Amino acid sequence: MSETSPNAQHFLDLIKRSRRGKFKVYIGMSAGVGKTFRMLQEAHALLRNGIDVKIGYIETHNRKETHDLLDGLPVIPRRKLFYKGKELDELDVQAVISLRPEVVIVDELAHTNIEGSKNDKRWQDVLEILDAGINVISAVNIQHIESLNEEVKGITGVEVRERIPDSVLGAADEVVNIDLTADELITRLKEGKIYKPEKIQTALNNFFKADHILQLRELALKEVASQVERKVESEIPKMVAPRREKFLACISSNESTARHVIRKTARLASYYSSKWLVLYVQTPGESQDKIALDKQRHLINNFKLATEMGGEIIRVQSANVSEAIIKVAEQREITTICVGKPHITLLKVILATNLFNNLLKKLSSSDIDLVILS
Numbered sequence: 001m002s003e004t005s006p007n008a009q010h011f012l013d014l015i016k017r018s019r020r021g022k023f024k025v026y027i028g029m030s031a032g033v034g035k036t037f038r039m040l041q042e043a044h045a046l047l048r049n050g051i052d053v054k055i056g057y058i059e060t061h062n063r064k065e066t067h068d069l070l071d072g073l074p075v076i077p078r079r080k081l082f083y084k085g086k087e088l089d090e091l092d093v094q095a096v097i098s099l100r101p102e103v104v105i106v107d108e109l110a111h112t113n114i115e116g117s118k119n120d121k122r123w124q125d126v127l128e129i130l131d132a133g134i135n136v137i138s139a140v141n142i143q144h145i146e147s148l149n150e151e152v153k154g155i156t157g158v159e160v161r162e163r164i165p166d167s168v169l170g171a172a173d174e175v176v177n178i179d180l181t182a183d184e185l186i187t188r189l190k191e192g193k194i195y196k197p198e199k200i201q202t203a204l205n206n207f208f209k210a211d212h213i214l215q216l217r218e219l220a221l222k223e224v225a226s227q228v229e230r231k232v233e234s235e236i237p238k239m240v241a242p243r244r245e246k247f248l249a250c251i252s253s254n255e256s257t258a259r260h261v262i263r264k265t266a267r268l269a270s271y272y273s274s275k276w277l278v279l280y281v282q283t284p285g286e287s288q289d290k291i292a293l294d295k296q297r298h299l300i301n302n303f304k305l306a307t308e309m310g311g312e313i314i315r316v317q318s319a320n321v322s323e324a325i326i327k328v329a330e331q332r333e334i335t336t337i338c339v340g341k342p343h344i345t346l347l348k349v350i351l352a353t354n355l356f357n358n359l360l361k362k363l364s365s366s367d368i369d370l371v372i373l374s
Helices: 005-015 035-048 064-068 093-100 122-131 146-156 165-171 184-190 197-203 209-237 255-272 291-309 321-331 345-351 356-364
Strands: 023-028 053-057 080-081 088-089 102-107 135-141 176-178 245-250 277-282 311-317 337-340 369-372
Touching: 005 035, 023 035, 023 053, 023 209, 035 053, 035 102, 035 135, 035 176, 053 093, 053 122, 093 122, 102 122, 122 135, 122 165, 146 209, 146 255, 165 209, 165 255, 176 209, 184 197, 184 209, 245 255, 245 321, 255 277, 255 337, 277 291, 277 321, 291 311, 291 369, 311 321
Parallel strands: 023 135, 023 176, 053 102, 102 135, 245 277, 245 337, 277 311, 337 369
Antiparallel strands: 080 088
16 A cells, blocks of 8 residues: 555644634546545555544445455444335434544545435535534545536536535635546556446446546646635735636526526636626516516526525616616626626627617726626
8 A cells, every 4th residue: 555644644734723624625537536545545544643534434336446445444334214115324424423533534525315314415414524623535526516517518418417516625625636547547447447347338438438538637637726726825925916806697587598607607706716696687577476487496496506606696676687787796896797698588688778888888997807608
């Protein structure tokens, strides 16, 4: 086993800085790159350094090399639940908090908990553990990040259902990329180190195509780079403070386009380590007694999505969409307004009014940028 004490020492230093638990996330481009293996290696290193580390939840997927690393590590028993006539198990959050280890390993950050669990998602379990003052090491694949959902679908043709808000990754004290080349990952797959033999060819024909892996690898590298840049900006003082970006995502009641604008704006805000807001202007034609029930439901879902991703929701009533946008942008000191393409309902509304020119004039005489998202 390779010695990982420098990594462990760095995490030990982080532990001492605050009473709230410190959060470390291993991120990878896909299954099989070695995230769980690395977490278990680090657990052994921490244990050798006298740290009370316990396994809260680990998914080895019956990979022998990974499973063997569990030997010698204290494991917190999982909570048993019955669901649809089957006995299943989940992370026992209360047991973790009661035992209060210094560090707990919690795998599969994007996992959806069994119905009847206290929290819907495992990332919510992790936040609860962190709030209790316990340090957490976890792992996630790049395709599970909410704002990358559409981009990943465009690469792989598959929509990932289990996702984590960007704000969860943004809350991490350390984000470490577990990187392999496409050839190395495909070799591991062919050697049976990722999936069972009967699943290998299907995986090669779908998700594990070389071009897919390369694009996902690029996303993972970019994400970790942006997290490092954000950490540098927050921890290293600068002589002259740069302009603090603040983004305003302007959405309509159109479900899919609004969701697209929300995710794109969240991504921009993530890169700039900035605050962002979502503005919905309710026109008289979409008042409570006139808007269709399905549109109301879609709006509520998009507001929930934006909130989970770290955005602040603003709802205003106005017959003049562009005027309302200008007013909110000035009041909230917005630096960048984000809208959709001209085919998006919101922009059609703006273009249909004689105030669109006023919007452009107002922006041209200020420091506010206008971004039309593709």
